[in-house]
Amino acid sequence: FESGCDEWSADTGSWQVGTPTAGPSECHDGSAQCAGTVLDGDYGGNTDSRLISPSIGLSDVAVGEEIHLRFWQWFSYSSCDQGYVQISVYDDIAATWPEFVTISDSIENTSPWSLMDVDLTEYAGKVVKLAFYHTATTSTYPTNCSASSTGWYIDDIQIIKKAPAFTGDFESGWDEW
Secondary structure, three states: OOOOOOOOEEEOOOOEEEOOOOOOOOOOOOOOOEEEOOOOOOOOOOOEEEEEOOOEEOOOOOOOOEEEEEEEEEEEOOOOOEEEEEEEEOEOOOOEOOOOEEOOOOEOOEEEEEEEEEEOHHHOOOEEEEEEEEEOOOOOOOOOOOOOOOEEEEEEEEEEEEOOOOOOOOOOOOOOO
16 A cells, blocks of 8 residues: 555545554554554444455466465454455446455454454456445444444565475475465
């Protein structure tokens, strides 16, 4: 996000691109800009918002290859709130973008900057839009969900195609573990 939003967009507004002054206080790689739910404070209650990518043509894969979405994330969510990675696959016949579907486990609680990996192999050869979906609830029933937190921050997004390799040692450090 060094050059701003480019062709990314946000629906219903919680996402911003810039330098955080709350939450992680800086972007993952120390650069000037990343995306976050609110860059200078806590997200509000009852805020559901997606950060949506431009359309992306995923390449086909050969036998033994995979396509993965990788990004760095920092998050701090209140007890009833979370985030998800979602995808919409362009429908060539209807010439429409269907609703987004969730393709990751929920992002909840708190984490320092950490690498997230989502397998996109089943969407190889398709045109897709990816979304980072933030959802926050304010409710007192059945549990107290009135608190908020600093939210979800995303940086250094990549889509990679590779043949997975397994190594059983750590001679080179963490590698992709």
